[in-house]
Amino acid sequence: MVDVDPVTREEALxxxxxxxxxxxxxxxxxxxxxxxxxxxxxxxxxxxxxxxYPSLKTADSPTxxxxxxxxxxxxxxxxxxxxxxxxxxxxxxxxxxxxxxxxEWLKLSGSLEYACEPKLDGVAVSLLYRDGVLIRGATRGxxxxxxxxxxxxxxxxxxxxxxxxxxxxxxxxxRGEIYLPRAGFEKLNTEARTLGEKLxxxxxxxxxGSLRQLDSKITASRSLEMAAYSLGRIEGLVQPExxxxxxxxxxxxxxxxxxxxxxxxxxxxxxxxxxxxxxxxDQLPCDIDGIVYKVNNxxxxxxxxxxxxxxxxxxxxxxxxxxxITLLKEVEFQVGRTGAVTPVARLEPVFVGGVTxxxxxxxxxxxxARLGIKVxxxxxxxxxxxxxxxxxxxxxxxxxxxxxxxxFPDHCPICHSPVERVEGEVVTRCSGGLICxxxxxxxxxHYASRKAMDIEGLGDKLVEQLVxxxxxxxxxxxxxxxxxxxxxxxxxxxxxxxxxxxxLDTSKETTFxxxxxxxxxxxxxxxxxxxxxxxxxSLALLCxxxxxxxxxxxxxxxIVAHFIHEFFQQTDNLxxxxxxxxxxxHWPDIMPQDRQLLxxxxxxxxxxxxxxxxxxxxxxxxLQQLGAKVAGSVSAKTSCVVFGADAGSKxxxxxxxxxxxxxxxxxxAMLTANGLL
DNA sequence: TTGCCTCGAGATCA
DNA sequence: CTCGAGGCAA
Numbered sequence: 001m002v003d004v005d006p007v008t009r010e011e012a013l014x015x016x017x018x019x020x021x022x023x024x025x026x027x028x029x030x031x032x033x034x035x036x037x038x039x040x041x042x043x044x045x046x047x048x049x050x051x052x053y054p055s056l057k058t059a060d061s062p063t064x065x066x067x068x069x070x071x072x073x074x075x076x077x078x079x080x081x082x083x084x085x086x087x088x089x090x091x092x093x094x095x096x097x098x099x100x101x102x103x104e105w106l107k108l109s110g111s112l113e114y115a116c117e118p119k120l121d122g123v124a125v126s127l128l129y130r131d132g133v134l135i136r137g138a139t140r141g142x143x144x145x146x147x148x149x150x151x152x153x154x155x156x157x158x159x160x161x162x163x164x165x166x167x168x169x170x171x172x173x174x175r176g177e178i179y180l181p182r183a184g185f186e187k188l189n190t191e192a193r194t195l196g197e198k199l200x201x202x203x204x205x206x207x208x209g210s211l212r213q214l215d216s217k218i219t220a221s222r223s224l225e226m227a228a229y230s231l232g233r234i235e236g237l238v239q240p241e242x243x244x245x246x247x248x249x250x251x252x253x254x255x256x257x258x259x260x261x262x263x264x265x266x267x268x269x270x271x272x273x274x275x276x277x278x279x280x281x282d283q284l285p286c287d288i289d290g291i292v293y294k295v296n297n298x299x300x301x302x303x304x305x306x307x308x309x310x311x312x313x314x315x316x317x318x319x320x321x322x323x324x325i326t327l328l329k330e331v332e333f334q335v336g337r338t339g340a341v342t343p344v345a346r347l348e349p350v351f352v353g354g355v356t357x358x359x360x361x362x363x364x365x366x367x368x369a370r371l372g373i374k375v376x377x378x379x380x381x382x383x384x385x386x387x388x389x390x391x392x393x394x395x396x397x398x399x400x401x402x403x404x405x406x407x408f409p410d411h412c413p414i415c416h417s418p419v420e421r422v423e424g425e426v427v428t429r430c431s432g433g434l435i436c437x438x439x440x441x442x443x444x445x446h447y448a449s450r451k452a453m454d455i456e457g458l459g460d461k462l463v464e465q466l467v468x469x470x471x472x473x474x475x476x477x478x479x480x481x482x483x484x485x486x487x488x489x490x491x492x493x494x495x496x497x498x499x500x501x502x503x504l505d506t507s508k509e510t511t512f513x514x515x516x517x518x519x520x521x522x523x524x525x526x527x528x529x530x531x532x533x534x535x536x537x538s539l540a541l542l543c544x545x546x547x548x549x550x551x552x553x554x555x556x557x558x559i560v561a562h563f564i565h566e567f568f569q570q571t572d573n574l575x576x577x578x579x580x581x582x583x584x585x586h587w588p589d590i591m592p593q594d595r596q597l598l599x600x601x602x603x604x605x606x607x608x609x610x611x612x613x614x615x616x617x618x619x620x621x622x623l624q625q626l627g628a629k630v631a632g633s634v635s636a637k638t639s640c641v642v643f644g645a646d647a648g649s650k651x652x653x654x655x656x657x658x659x660x661x662x663x664x665x666x667x668x669a670m671l672t673a674n675g676l677l
Numbered sequence: 678t679t680g681c682c683t684c685g686a687g688a689t690c691a
Numbered sequence: 692c693t694c695g696a697g698g699c700a701a
Contacts, residue, residue, distance in 0.1 A: 073683090121701085201681090204680095204701075205701095208682095209681045210681095212699075214683075289701090357678075387701060388678060456697085457697075462697095491685075491686060491694090493685065493687085495685060
């Protein structure tokens with residue numbers, strides 16, 4: 001290693017610090033104090049020193065922002081604290097409902113403070129700082145794991161490479177939105193136009209595209225920004241008491257915080273904040289697609305906790321979806337994995353809400369009837385929740401004389417088996433089962449999908465070919481595929497075939513919940529698969545479970561229990577599972593031990609009467625967190641009854657049966673003793 | 678559902 | 692070099 005003289009080392013350090021300071025002034029505060037030329041001169045000086053003495057290059061050096069060598073691929077990274085999405089509200093009423101739910105949960109009598117902020121239209125990211133230095137940037141991915149885009153985030157000038165504090169926390173994960181301001185988007189497209197290249201259709205896609213560049217030099221050339229909005233993992237930090245103070249702290253540490261963040265005293269303030277933002281939306285420097293409201297007090301946030309994939313303490317109020325008029329050209333019927341026959345509208349392409357829409361689902365027969373829609377109609381489409389296009393209504397005045405009724409087929413369009421519609425259900429289903437190639441294809445696609453077995457390289461088109469050529473009838477056939485069978489399929493060369501076989505092999509090593517989800521049992525999605533896996537621990541126990549056993553599982557009711565039970569009664573299904581295991585599919589059983597270790601495992605509790613400091617829903621969740629089951633009525637098997645004010649017959653019965661009882665204060669003390677309050 | 682990036686396949690040209 | 696599949700994000 002080359003020895004560096006102390007004077008040069010000092011100079012490099014000073015330059016680094018000075019440049020970072022100016023960078024912050026320019027990109028975060030929007031208030032530069034030196035001319036650009038001077039900044040460039042300092043930068044060149046630092047670059048010269050660093051190229052002479054590479055050992056002086058630090059992770060937080062501003063020279064690291066220009067982009068380095070292209071990557072071969074993005075590596076996966078796990079989010080220790082999951083990155084959740086937000087529940088949506090589409091009207092004032094839904095927002096008021098949210099406030100009611102929160103107030104009821106917390107049993108608050110007064111009003112509740114909310115932090116309001118614009119929902120920037122970009123890409124969510126996680127930034128990890130160790131001892132104050134940026135060490136990793138990652139995309140949200142599915143919330144549990146994303147991709148490592150460190151090289152790309154480093155190039156974003158409003159992201160501090162080092163926190164502006166002398167006592168940084170040991171570990172800090174900052175979350176926020178990376179977006180492209182409208183000006184940057186216009187600039188980018190103007191350049192693309194002069195070069196005769198393809199234009200980006202909207203700023204969000206341009207931002208997402210810029211972040212997916214393997215060559216960070218390209219990312220560096222785009223004027224991306226990041227606004228921080230929350231924390232993830234933290235170690236060695238005393239958290240502030242409120243969300244707004246957290247943002248203030250992040251601002252001091254050098255992050256860009258959206259200037260329109262406001263704290264309101266109550267939900268009415270949220271409503272007026274929304275109206276204000278709707279008014280100024282068009283004049284903002286960047287696209288926003290709604291408003292995010294968060295309960296400002298972090299202690300209350302913690303008490304509210306989370307539902308499956310979203311916090312109970314926050315909600316996104318969406319702006320009204322944009323609507324456009326277009327023509328319904330045709331309706332086709334698709335057959336899904338469960339045989340559901342879905343009408344799909346083929347539309348005259350129309351630009352709405354930032355994208356061109358040409359397809360939209362019509363869901364089912366009832367929806368078609370409700371809309372009173374015919375082929376040839378002029379219709380109003382909108383993008384609901386910003387993703388799924390929706391047909392809102394028909395413009396009857398424009399109906400042509402030759403408009404055609406939408407007739408549901410009485411036989412499956414694929415396998416021609418009769419369709420059936422069960423009383424009380426809205427879905428029409430193909431009765432063909434495994435005879436139906438559409439159902440088989442969809443089942444295989446589902447099996448291969450990321451949240452299931454995650455077989456990379458096995459996409460829709462390939463599955464279609466494999467089933468059509470009769471190379472694969474059912475999922476177990478996948479593992480018998482030979483390289484010679486694959487080569488010669490469309491867009492399948494030696495390389496692709498090898499890759500597919502390799503990823504089929506990799507996919508054999510899986511987890512119980514993934515496998516369970518992959519089986520495609522009706523009503524068993526990701527969350528239910530996880531609950532089942534957790535509850536039973538092994539496939540053998542799940543297979544031999546009764547309907548009653550299944551009802552014990554969180555979020556499994558009679559209908560879901562029925563489908564699961566039926567699935568494992570059918571020998572065909574059991575055979576498939578057997579052959580998959582023979583083919584080498586395996587997973588570690590889950591020890592349901594952590595359940596047993598919980599303090600209230602195996603107990604059944606009952607709540608009665610109203611408590612002063614906590615809603616019924618919260619009390620129930622707390623008990624479940626401790627491993628207890630919460631039942632509605634008292635019996636000899638009841639472990640304990642918690643009673644509040646105006647407790648009636650249940651308390652009486654408990655006392656008669658000699659079941660132990662707790663009053664509110666005792667209950668709260670019990671929770672506190674178990675670290676829940 | 679769409680738009681974007683990346684990769685491999687296959688066509689085209691040298 | 693161009694095209695389309697696949698993967699990703701909202």
